[in-house]
Amino acid sequence: MGRLCSVARGGRAVVLGMGWLVLVRTLPACSANTSACDRAAGLVGQAKLAEAADAYAAAQRKNDRRCAREGLQRVTKLQADALTEVAKGHAAEAASDLAGAKIGVRGCLEDR
Numbered sequence: 455m456g457r458l459c460s461v462a463r464g465g466r467a468v469v470l471g472m473g474w475l476v477l478v479r480t481l482p483a484c485s486a487n488t489s490a491c492d493r494a495a496g497l498v499g500q501a502k503l504a505e506a507a508d509a510y511a512a513a514q515r516k517n518d519r520r521c522a523r524e525g526l527q528r529v530t531k532l533q534a535d536a537l538t539e540v541a542k543g544h545a546a547e548a549a550s551d552l553a554g555a556k557i558g559v560r561g562c563l564e565d566r
Contacts, residue, residue: 491521503529503536 494509507529514522539559546554 490516491518491525494522494525498525498529498532503533507533 490509490513494506494513497503497506497509507526510522510525510529513525543555543557543559546552546557
């Protein structure tokens with residue numbers, strides 16, 4: 455009976471070990487896209503929009519399409535908003551409207 459129990463325990467250990475190996479091997483693949491999107495979101499928070507767009511594009515290549523698509527849409531909107539505010543500031547500056555130029559630049563810096 456003692457030998458049978460030790461064989462059963464050994465078999466259980468092998469099954470648990472194999473389960474652990476499968477888990478350890480698959481978790482990085484599952485979390486890689488999430489971490490790529492998390493990294494990209496962090497770059498957006500730091501106003502590093504070009505780097506964030508690159509990170510979202512890389513996540514998209516790793517088949518995390520939803521996260522990447524939404525992230526890229528957010529980045530392009532932020533970039534467009536920033537360019538719009540800069541254009542408003544330039545137009546105000548060209549019209550010698552210093553207060554308007556400051557408002558445009560401030561809007562560009564604050565809209566994140």
